[in-house]
Amino acid sequence: MFGYYLELAIRSLKRSPGLTALMVLAIGFGVAASMTSWSVFRAVSGDPIPWKSSQLFVPQIDTWGPNGRSADGDPPNAMDYTDAVALMRDHRAKLQSAMYEISPSIVPADAAKHPINVSGHAVYSEFFPMLDVPFKYGTGWSARDDQNRAQVVVINSKLNQKLFGGANSVGKSINLERQDYRVVGVLNDWNPQPRFYDVVNSGGFSTEGDAVFMPFQTAIQAAIPNDGNTNCNAVPKESGFVGLQHSSCVWIAYMAELDSASAVTAYRNYLNGYARDQQQAGRFSWAPNNRLRNLPAWLDSQHIVPSDTKVSLLVAFGLLLVCLVNTVGLLLAKFLRRSSEIGVRRALGAPRAAIYTQFLTEAGIVGAAGGVLGLLLTAVGVASVGWVLPKDIAALARLDVSLLLLTLLVAVIATMLAGLYPTYRASRVQPAWQLKSN
Template sequence: MFAYYLELALRSLKRSPGLTILMVLSIGFGVAASMTTYSVFRAVSGDPIPWKSSQLFVPQIDMWGPTGRGDDGEPPVAMDYTDAMKLMRDHRAKLQSAMYQVSPSIVPADASKHPINVSGHAVYSEFFPMLDVPFKYGNGWSADDDEQRAAVVVISSKLNEKLFGGANSVGKTVNVEGKDYRVVGVTNDWNPQPRFYDVVNSGGFSTGLDDVFLPFERAIALSIPNDGNTNCNAIPAESGFVGLQHSSCVWIAYMAELDDAATASTYKAYLDGYAHQQQQSGRFAWAPNNRLRNLPDWLDSQHVVPSDTKVSLLVALGLLIVCLVNTAGLLLAKFLRRSSEIGVRRALGAQRLSIYAQFLTEAGMIGLAGGVLGLLLTGVGVASVGWVLPKDIAALARVDLMLLAMTLLIAVVATLLAGLYPTFRAARVQPAWQLKSN
């Protein structure tokens, strides 16, 4: 029977090619526009570390008090040196790392090559296992290296390509800011988007990747300056990088791994206990106002998904709805035009159900055709977002099987939905009335 309905549908579509093309175009455009913006939205709202994001937490300590809070009563989004070091020393989480952004110069061994400026982070050894950083060669450094302030470095595969031609460089030497460092690890194309471990400095997305990771305490000891944001509530009492460390200015990002809700609440209690103790000792003149958010909540609170992207997704959804209303109207017109044909079929014994089947098949075919057109247009759309969107975001949008399947599915399901009422009307056609009037 289905084959027969297909043939009927084809014949009917061929009879009014103009109307058919209109419907297919309308669905194709609507679906393509929504899927293109959705691909961008999906890219920016994706979970950068889905297998573990609920175990990664960002603590915030209110070291500024009421005058430094925003309108929403939130404490600063980064940490000052004093508190970050206290948390590192107490070491209450399973894994944790304080970090700050650096931008050192690398001097190639080959004197004929120019020095290059790279970006990176000063981190603790637990940074690598905590974030499951993939290594091409070697590994992160040890807790011992942290303490010894060892001259070790982890570099990106891109920098490894540039400096060592991509060969295994573990054990070799790199000159960072005029000092020699031993390479202990080479990351394997690790460039998570959003840059979740330091959202405050990257704003979430960044085209450049981190090329070097240095031991935190060594970077501090060598006064490798902070390249990220520094926010101050009061003018530091001393100048320079050391003054920054003694000040209440915030410039350090912090992340901790906590296995479950119970450990998380214990850790939160520890943070509050610490703030309370600071209050008693007179450093804080206010009650504890700390936060401990897991990664998805943290990204949300930092508005990592640009509101522009959300608005354009809404607009595209609006377009899809208009396209569907449009299709519903056209289908209704098309089906009702064939009242006499339906009358004849019904008079010859076709059941209401068969009429439903016939017309829904026709709607489904239009949906499928619209979906195929939508696929092509989505491909074109995603390929050309780089044209309008900033590169760091456009680069993330891509077509995959999931997106293709969704495009087709949405097109067919949406058209079937749009076809429901017209089919209902068609099935209600009274055979006697139709036959008589002709």
């Protein structure tokens, strides 16, 4: 029976090719615009570590007091050196790490070659197990290496390919800022988006993953400067990198793993106690005003999802709605133009359900054709988002199987919904009136 209705629908669409093409174009463009925007929004708003994000927390300490708070009363979104080192020393979390962005130069063994600037982070050894960082070769360094300020380094697979041809380089050395560092681990492909462990410095998204990771205190000892954001409420009393460490400037990101509600409560109490101790010591002259947010709440507070993507998504869905309204009008005109045909069928005994089935089948074919066109236009749209969005964000948009299926599904369902009212009107045609008028 479905084959019969399918044949009727195809015949009907062939009788008015211009109207059919117009409906297919409307659905195709509307679906393509919404799916292209959705592909970008999906990429930037996803949970970068969904199996663990509820256990990862970012503490904020009110280092600057009332004059340094945001409009909603939040303290600075990073830490100064004094607080970061104190929290690491007290170690009240299961796992934790302070970190700052670095951009050291790799000096090739061949003196004829130019140094290579790479991006990376200075972190503590617990950074890798805390964030479930995948390794291709070796592993991270130990807590003893942190304490001894060992000259060790973890590199990513891309840098390993460039320096060692992709072979296991654990135990080999690279020269960073004219000092040799022993490679203890090589990462597998790992470049989470957003770069949740340091959104303050990365801005959230980066097409290039960190190439090197080295021990925090080793980097401090080697005077490898901060390459990320530095915010100060007062000019440092001393100059240079040492002056930055002795100042109240905030430039260090911090993350802690707390695996239970009681651990979160205990850590929050610890932060408040730490702030009170600083108040009693005369360093702070204000009451504790700390924050402790889990990763999803932290990303939300930092407005990681760009407003442009939200606006474009709303505009695209608005365009789809306009296209559907136009499709409703076109289908209504097409169906009601066949009132005499409907009247004859009803007079011959066809039930309203048959009319519904016939015309919804026709709407479904229009939706499927619009979906196929939408797939092609979505592919073009995904490839072209770099014209209107920043490169780092545009690179995240991708056309995968799930998006293809969703595009087809949205096109068919949307057109079927658009066809409900015209089909309802068509099914209400009175056979007697049509036969009398004819």
